[in-house]
Amino acid sequence: MDDKALLELVNVSVDFRGFRAVDGVSMSVKAGEIRTIIGPNGAGKSTLIDLITAKTKLRYGRIFFQGRDITNRSPDSIARIYGIGRKFQGPNVFGDMTVEENLALALSGSRGVLRNLLRSESEDARGAIDGILDTIELAGARREMVSSLSHGEKQWVEIGMVLAQDAKLIILDEPTTGMTADETYKTGEMIRAMSGDRTVIVTEHDMDFVRQVAQTVTVMNQGKILAEGGFEEISANPEVIRVYLKE
Amino acid sequence: MGILPIQLMNGLFAASTLLLCSLGMVIIFGNMNVVNLAHGEFIMVGAYTAWFISAVARLPFVAAVAGAALVAGLFGAVVERVVIKRFYQRFEETLLATYAISIIMTQIFRLGFSSMKKIVELPVRGGFEIGSMTFPKYNLVIVAAAATAVGFVCLLFYKTPFGRRVRAIRQNRNMAMCLGINASATDTLSFGLGCALAGLAGAVTAPVKIVFPAMGASYLMDSFSTVVVGGVDSFIGTAASSALISESTSVLGGFMSEVYAQIIVLVGIILILRFRPSGLFAKERR
Amino acid sequence: MGGIKKARLIFTRRAGINALILAFVALYPVAAGAYRTDVLAKTLALVILALSVDLLWGYTGILSLGQAVPFGLGAYIAAISDNVSRGIPDYMVTYGITQLPAAFMPLTVPAVGVALAVAVPAALSYLIGRLLLSGRVRGVFVSLITMAVANVATVYINNAQKFTGGSNGIGDITRPAPFGHALSIYGNYYFVMAAAVLAYAFCYYIGSSRLGRVLGAIRANENRAVFIGYRVSDYKVFIYVVSAALAAIAGMLYARTTGMVSPAVTGIRLSTLAVIWVAVGGRGNLTGAVAGCLALNGMERFAAGFLGDAWELAVGAILLLIVFFMPDGVIGAVLRFRPLRPAARAKGGGAGG
Numbered sequence: 001m002d003d004k005a006l007l008e009l010v011n012v013s014v015d016f017r018g019f020r021a022v023d024g025v026s027m028s029v030k031a032g033e034i035r036t037i038i039g040p041n042g043a044g045k046s047t048l049i050d051l052i053t054a055k056t057k058l059r060y061g062r063i064f065f066q067g068r069d070i071t072n073r074s075p076d077s078i079a080r081i082y083g084i085g086r087k088f089q090g091p092n093v094f095g096d097m098t099v100e101e102n103l104a105l106a107l108s109g110s111r112g113v114l115r116n117l118l119r120s121e122s123e124d125a126r127g128a129i130d131g132i133l134d135t136i137e138l139a140g141a142r143r144e145m146v147s148s149l150s151h152g153e154k155q156w157v158e159i160g161m162v163l164a165q166d167a168k169l170i171i172l173d174e175p176t177t178g179m180t181a182d183e184t185y186k187t188g189e190m191i192r193a194m195s196g197d198r199t200v201i202v203t204e205h206d207m208d209f210v211r212q213v214a215q216t217v218t219v220m221n222q223g224k225i226l227a228e229g230g231f232e233e234i235s236a237n238p239e240v241i242r243v244y245l246k247e
Numbered sequence: 248m249g250i251l252p253i254q255l256m257n258g259l260f261a262a263s264t265l266l267l268c269s270l271g272m273v274i275i276f277g278n279m280n281v282v283n284l285a286h287g288e289f290i291m292v293g294a295y296t297a298w299f300i301s302a303v304a305r306l307p308f309v310a311a312v313a314g315a316a317l318v319a320g321l322f323g324a325v326v327e328r329v330v331i332k333r334f335y336q337r338f339e340e341t342l343l344a345t346y347a348i349s350i351i352m353t354q355i356f357r358l359g360f361s362s363m364k365k366i367v368e369l370p371v372r373g374g375f376e377i378g379s380m381t382f383p384k385y386n387l388v389i390v391a392a393a394a395t396a397v398g399f400v401c402l403l404f405y406k407t408p409f410g411r412r413v414r415a416i417r418q419n420r421n422m423a424m425c426l427g428i429n430a431s432a433t434d435t436l437s438f439g440l441g442c443a444l445a446g447l448a449g450a451v452t453a454p455v456k457i458v459f460p461a462m463g464a465s466y467l468m469d470s471f472s473t474v475v476v477g478g479v480d481s482f483i484g485t486a487a488s489s490a491l492i493s494e495s496t497s498v499l500g501g502f503m504s505e506v507y508a509q510i511i512v513l514v515g516i517i518l519i520l521r522f523r524p525s526g527l528f529a530k531e532r533r
Numbered sequence: 534m535g536g537i538k539k540a541r542l543i544f545t546r547r548a549g550i551n552a553l554i555l556a557f558v559a560l561y562p563v564a565a566g567a568y569r570t571d572v573l574a575k576t577l578a579l580v581i582l583a584l585s586v587d588l589l590w591g592y593t594g595i596l597s598l599g600q601a602v603p604f605g606l607g608a609y610i611a612a613i614s615d616n617v618s619r620g621i622p623d624y625m626v627t628y629g630i631t632q633l634p635a636a637f638m639p640l641t642v643p644a645v646g647v648a649l650a651v652a653v654p655a656a657l658s659y660l661i662g663r664l665l666l667s668g669r670v671r672g673v674f675v676s677l678i679t680m681a682v683a684n685v686a687t688v689y690i691n692n693a694q695k696f697t698g699g700s701n702g703i704g705d706i707t708r709p710a711p712f713g714h715a716l717s718i719y720g721n722y723y724f725v726m727a728a729a730v731l732a733y734a735f736c737y738y739i740g741s742s743r744l745g746r747v748l749g750a751i752r753a754n755e756n757r758a759v760f761i762g763y764r765v766s767d768y769k770v771f772i773y774v775v776s777a778a779l780a781a782i783a784g785m786l787y788a789r790t791t792g793m794v795s796p797a798v799t800g801i802r803l804s805t806l807a808v809i810w811v812a813v814g815g816r817g818n819l820t821g822a823v824a825g826c827l828a829l830n831g832m833e834r835f836a837a838g839f840l841g842d843a844w845e846l847a848v849g850a851i852l853l854l855i856v857f858f859m860p861d862g863v864i865g866a867v868l869r870f871r872p873l874r875p876a877a878r879a880k881g882g883g884a885g886g
Contacts, residue, residue, distance in 0.1 A: 053760060055760075077764075079761060080762030080764070088760075093757070094749075094750055094753050094754055095753070104743075105747065105761060110743075111762050112767075117742055117743075165762065282676075339672075340860065342596065342676060343808075343855075344856045348853070350846070350848060350852070351850065351853070353845075354842065354843065354846035354849065355846070357842060358842060358846070464801065468680070468681050472681065506688055506689050506692040509685055509688060510685055510689065513685050517678055520674055521668045524669045
């Protein structure tokens with residue numbers, strides 16, 4: 001096991017009714033890096049994320065975070081105790097609340113029932129929300145209902161929520177779907193800005209976007225890891241080209 | 248003959264009644280994902296129709312059963328067209344709307360036929376003996392009716408184009424519609440079928456139960472428990488759970504007060520839901 | 534329309550409606566006379582039950598069809614406590630009880646009776662909540678199981694005649710005695726009204742706290758709340774227990790206002806009726822629950838004279854119409870109503886969320 005790894009997957013597998021969606025994946029993500037996971041549809045990218053965030057129960061293998069075994073902990077404790085934040089594929093936000101309320105809900109701090117009964121929003125929290133609103137470029141829309149925003153803006157709200165969680169590891173599942181080229185570029189810059197003190201894992205389809213943000217790229221195909229390396233190295237890999245061209 | 252075999256026999260008859268009354272709910276709740284709080288009222292409609300045909304019009308009991316299924320089925324189809332249709336996949340609205348329907352149906356029958364209990368005479372009289380115990384012959388009719396009804400719906404759902412369509416819609420409504428299945432008509436048909444089965448159950452059990460406007464409430468809870476334990480969408484599972492629930496209530500009832508038996512069975516159902524949310528007899532899915 | 538402007542408009546309207554209701558309720562005894570005042574006191578106890586339903590359903594999205602269980606338990610414990618504090622009740626004597634069973638001894642102390650009337654239903658709800666709300670049990674099953682619990686509770690109370698008086702119920706319950714001696718009809722009326730106002734304030738506070746926001750998040754998108762890191766089951770069980778305690782208080786006041794309880798107070802009928810009040814009034818804004826409860830109970834009193842049994846039919850029809858045409862209930866529709874300006878209409882902005 002790699003000591004410096006923030007996240008370490010050891011021989012992780014899962015199957016649904018005999019179909020092996022993720023097949024013996026071992027992977028290690030260093031603190032502070034931006035990891036991009038690419039691969040054709042059905043390669044197992046989203047399932048892998050489901051496994052890390054405990055949305056899906058792991059059948060085989062183990063997952064370590066900061067050296068601690070987090071295999072099959074409950075999803076809320078993965079988010080709360082270990083600080084792994086997740087953005088779902090396609091915006092998954094609270095549409096009937098304002099942008100500000102969405103962020104406030106996600107804001108780190110007390111998750112306990114009784115403390116929330118007795119607590120209202122503090123000045124610190126307001127400051128934190130202001131900062132996030134600037135990062136996701138939605139300062140002007142803080143009081144808007146999220147349901148009235150564009151698809152791309154909703155995606156940003158969800159990215160903002162993950163930021164508000166103050167997660168050590170941020171996992172973004174296809175954050176740019178439904179975005180214009182301009183919005184996609186801005187999203188890439190946001191991700192670059194948030195890495196460093198945080199670690200980011202992104203799954204993506206858009207190759208320009210991958211080139212923009214990627215430090216290390218992991219290529220998945222049929223539930224397995226096909227290749228791993230820098231962007232140039234990966235894009236020159238004949239096997240990767242074959243898989244992508246076939247698609 | 249000891250007390251246990253008698254309890255087991257009584258359990259068998261109770262299980263057949265329960266199964267008969269739950270089949271409609273397997274279709275409507277299990278396959279269409281609609282909570283019909285008026286389920287018991289469709290049974291009540293069947294019972295009243297049977298009473299009307301056999302006691303008022305003095306026609307044979309077979310006609311009463313057929314008529315009950317027909318009336319309840321047609322009424323169910325109308326209810327689906329007018330009300331249920333608008334609220335698919337919205338369980339709270341469905342719950343409220345079907346509860347409203349159940350109130351309205353009960354009250355209409357109360358105003359039309361008064362709260363007086365109606366009596367449907369046993370079409371088959373006499374008893375038969377097992378060991379030293381005598382059981383009413385009509386119990387055998389109920390067992391046979393339940394077995395026939397289960398066989399019928401199983402064939403219908405798994406061996407006919409109609410059944411394939413219903414299952415296709417359940418699994419992927421949009422895809423089914425793309426394949427040219429008229430989902431709306433199939434919904435109406437299957438809801439009507441579920442209600443027809445409820446009506447049939449009301450008619451067949453009418454001679455051994457009391458027929459009155461508010462009779463539906465108790466049927467609702469019983470059918471619901473049975474269907475949940477059985478795995479919601481499985482006919483065979485529901486048959487098994489009818490047996491399990493009736494036998495345990497009946498056997499427990501032999502040793503303790505009926506109320507405690509009911510409480511134990513309810514706690515059992517809650518535990519089953521907690522630890523096997525898809526029912527005792529259903530295969531685990533993702 | 535900006536979120537803020539809309540929120541302010543809703544706030545003002547709600548405050549206005551609340552003020553009207555409060556003024557009506559506060560002044561009612563002046564004009565109504567003792568009998569009618571006592572009748573409205575009973576309805577005010579039911580208002581607290583309606584608020585407990587709204588806390589659970591409107592705020593959190595848990596639709597219990599068995600809210601009469603904590604209500605009825607509270608009512609029965611209050612009734613028994615009141616009776617046994619004055620010796621062995623007649624109905625127990627009828628069943629041959631000459632010595633009060635040990636389990637009932639604590640109830641002879643009125644204060645303990647009050648505490649148990651709230652604690653027992655809350656504890657039972659905690660057990661049910663832990664089983665039903667902390668797993669993968671779907672919402673519709675929660676509704677149906679709570680309904681089944683209400684069913685069994687009624688059967689049980691009917692059956693345990695020795696302790697509950699069976700289908701006859703328990704009578705001869707005195708009015709509350711917060712200052713040592715039983716209140717008059719009018720005193721009790723304002724006592725219950727004060728309790729209802731406090732209950733409203735309590736629910737309002739929960740709604741405006743951070744907790745309320747989390748509950749709203751659970752109602753809107755439970756899964757997302759989990760992945761932000763909320764232990765959703767804790768929240769659901771908490772609000773389930775709090776709402777049960779509130780319902781128990783309502784039951785306690787109800788029993789001591791009406792002077793008698795019968796098995797129906799724990800049953801499916803009262804449970805579903807409470808849900809109907811909230812659905813008709815409009816859920817999630819408290820005012821709807823209050824208005825729905827007052828209006829439907831008032832109409833029942835009024836209509837009983839000439840509609841008789843057909844009143845029930847009217848309740849069914851009203852409920853069906855509401856579900857069809859006013860999914861947010863009457864008060865919900867009033868709060869959200871806004872005459873659309875042509876520009877807004879062109880945008881199709883009617884679906885404001």
